[in-house]
Amino acid sequence: MHRLTVEARVTLLDALRDRLALTGAKKGCDRGECGACTVLVDGRRVKSCMTLAVMEDGRRITTVEGLTRGDRLHAVQEAFIRRDAFQCGFCTSGQIMSAVACIDEGRTGSDDEIREWISGNLCRCGCYPNIVDAVRDGARNAPGGGAGEAGR
Amino acid sequence: MKLFDYARTARASEAVELVAARPGGAFIAGGTELTNLMKDGVLAPDLVVDVNSLPLDHITLRNGRLSIGATARMRDVAEHPVVREHFPVVSEALLASASPQVRGRASVGGNLMQRTRCWYYRDPGSPCNRREPGSGCPALKGQNRWHAILGGSDHCIAVHPSDLAVALAALDAVVLTLGPDGRRSLPLRDLHLLPGGTPHRETGLRHGEMITGVEIPQSPLARHSRYLKVRDRASFEFAVVSVAAALTLKGRVVSDVRLAFGGIAPKPWRSPKAEQALRNRPLTEVTIAMAGRALVKDATPREHNAFKVDLVQRALADILETLGGKR
Structure with missing residues (x-):
């Protein structure tokens, strides 16, 4: 669990990459067209550039970093x-x-x-x-x- | 994105009060449209009110009406067994929209309120009467392959991009809203406005008025309905032209029909004359061609989009033949 204070205009993608150093999700187009920023929010796939971090308060976010189990790849x-x-x-x-x-x-x-x-x-x-x-x-x-x- | 205030509430009346009190206020649900418009500088709300906590995500069939809450997600509506069985055109239009990621997120209300994809509208460096009244419309003589052949004006020829709205227009859906003056309902076909001399007035909603849901009457027509979307690639693309059709036959005679078209007009386009050309007539190549000609009779094609005049007639023929059981 991460506790963060962000401006309302910060996207989920920017919060993951710039504030939590989870750089697995990539910023390609930053307009929801390329899908490089796809993460799971409560199990559902989402383009993280198209949602504000504040809107995801309390939700479970899975990035590619979270797929591995120890040293075992998904x-x-x-x-x-x-x-x-x-x-x-x-x-x-x-x-x-x-x-x-x-x-x-x-x-x-x-x-x-x-x-x-x-x-x-x-x-x-x-x-x-x-x-x-x-x-x-x-x-x-x-x-x-x-x-x-x-x-x- | 410019700075803005953010608020979240679980009460629809409070969401409406918050936005109504701020001329620069906006609602946000899925966020898949508003965040892009804010990044591009097309919109710059100073208050964004998150409506995702409102209890408005229901999908229920009761007393012959399908009721869909405004925050129901495109994916959940598309996959709902009742929608698939009784309103297939709605499910098909949604599944032909956007990408799985967007459909899992984007709301029904937001889908209807999405803005045109006209590249001049989306580029704040360009004049656009819709975005900046009186600044001009480069599409009239510019790159207008994607633009309207019906319903446009000398001020704007942008098309509305929603597939869902086209399906809902065909089924005579009603939009429910809550605004500063209370609740009301309006036919979906009155939600989006033709540009005329005021293209910046995009919908019939007032500032602070929020879509709370849509209702669709259940009928044999709705059950026998399809959506056909023609696009530049097989998936994840907006329509070049699209057709929503609902048809009932007695033998080979059309007892009733509803047609709505996307990609050819600034709003979901109904053509009473095309429907009239089919109603109480046998469904044949001849009557289908007559319906197509009635549809495009008043078309005003531009330099790059004249092909839509033929394409939309072929799309209509294709979907009617499919629905009529000829292929």
């Missing part, structure tokens, strides 16, 4: 490495957070479904085929196996 992180699902890596933490939520929502039934439900995350390097592969693998290996929210 199944989706493992899948991104195994599938080489990035080039420059700037969008990756947002892709991974979005993928974790996408799996949790049960939207990984086919490659087309994955493409549609991960479409809020852009990759300028164009690693989409490998990202789809990684999400598919992640869904298979994640806790709950991508069986939807009940499997959390």
